[in-house]
Amino acid sequence: MKVAIWGVGLLGGSIGYILKKKKWSDKVIGIGRNSSKLEKAVSLNAIDEYMIELDDRLSEIDILVLSVPVKLMPNLVKRALPYLKKGAIITDVGSTKEYITKEIENILPKDIYFVGGHPMAGSEKTGVEALDPYLFENAIYVLTKTKNTNLSAFEKVKEMVKKLDSTLLELDVEIHDLAVASISHLPHILASSLVNTANDISNNNQNIILSLAAGGFRDTTRIAAGSPEMWRDICLTNRDKILYAIDKFKKELSNFEENIKNGNEEMLTALFRNGKEVRDKIPQRRKGILSPMIELIVFVPDKPGIIGDITKILGRNNINIKDIEVLHIRENYGGSIRVGFDVNKENEKAEEVLKNAGFEVKELK
C-alpha cells in the first residue's frame, strides 16, 4: 500500500510512523511546505520521502491522508486531483466533517473516492516531534458515510483504522459535527476563554492570579495550549453547530449567574448536583468513548521512580497496562496514579500484586 500524508504533524506523523512500522504501507510520502520539518519527519521514521511541489510520485499512491487544518483541505484536494490515479482514495483526520465532505465530494471525479475520518485522539501538542506510536490505540476513530461513499474505499480506510488499533465508529457527518461541537469544540473555546479571563483579571491585580493556578484550573485549561490555526479552522467549518452549543452554554451560565446574584442556595446546589451526576456517569478517562476498561487508583508519595516501580511490578506479573495517568500530584504531598486495564480480570490480579507490594489501591467506579 502506498500512502501520502499531506501535513506531517502530530496526527499525520503518528499515522505515517505506525503504518510504516506495521508494514501496512511499503511507502509513505510526506507532503508539506518546510523541508527541514519534513527531513525531521524522515529521521523520525514518520515518512520515507517527501515532496514540497507535487510531482508524479503522487500518481503511485493508493491513499492520500489529509492532516492539515481543516479549512485548507478542499483546496489541497483540488491540487492533488490531476496527479491521482483511478481508484485512489482520499481520507482525512479533520475535526469537522460536514464542510469538507461537501466541498470535497463536489469536486471529486467518479473514479477517485473520499472517506471522511476523525480519530478521537490527540493532544494540545503540535508538530511531528510530538508523534506518538500509540496515539490511536483504543481510541474511537470515526468514519463518515454519505450517499456518495464508495463501499470498497470505505472498507480500505477501515482496514487502515484497524491497523492503527483504533475502534471504528461509523457516523453521519451532521451527527458527528453536533457531537464534537459540544464535547470538543465548545470545551476548547471555553478553555481559551477561561485562560484569557484569568489573565485579564491577573493583569489588573499585580499578576499574582495565574501563579496561584492549581489542579482544577490546569485540568480545565490544558487544551487551550493547542494549535491556534487548527482551532480557528474548526470554528470556521463547524460554525452553526458551535454557535448552537455556545447559545446553550450562555443560557446555562446565565442560570448560574442569576442564582449566584439571588443567593439561591437550593438552585445552586441543584445545578452543581446535576453537573456532578452527569459527570460521574461518564465512563472514566480514556482515549475515547465506548472503550471498556477497569481502572485502579494507586496512592503514592511524590518521589522519583514511583511510576517506574508500579509499571515494573505489573510488568513482572505479565499484566498489560492499557492507560496510565498521574492525578493530583502536589509537590511534597504525593498523589495518585490512575492505571487502566482491559476488562478481563487483569485488574483483580493488578490490585493483588500492587497491594502485596505495599501500595494503597482502590478500584475507580
Ligand SMILES: NC(=O)C1=CN([C@@H]2O[C@H](COP(=O)(O)OP(=O)(O)OC[C@H]3O[C@@H](n4cnc5c(N)ncnc54)[C@H](O)[C@@H]3O)[C@@H](O)[C@H]2O)C=CC1
Ligand atoms: N491535535 C489533535 O488533538 C487532533 C487534531 N485533529 C485534526 O488533525 C489535523 C492536523 O492536526 P495536528 O496534526 O494536530 O496539527 P499539527 O500542527 O501538528 O500538524 C499540522 C500539519 O499541517 C501542516 N500545514 C499547516 N498549514 C499547511 C499548509 N498551508 N500547507 C501544507 N501543510 C500545512 C503543518 O506544517 C503541520 O505539519 C487537523 O485537521 C485537526 O483538526 C484531529 C484529531 C485530534
Ligand SMILES: O=C(O)C(=O)Cc1ccc(O)cc1
Ligand atoms: O487533547 C485532548 O484531550 C483532545 O481532546 C484532543 C483532540 C483535539 C481535537 C480533536 O478533534 C480530537 C481530539
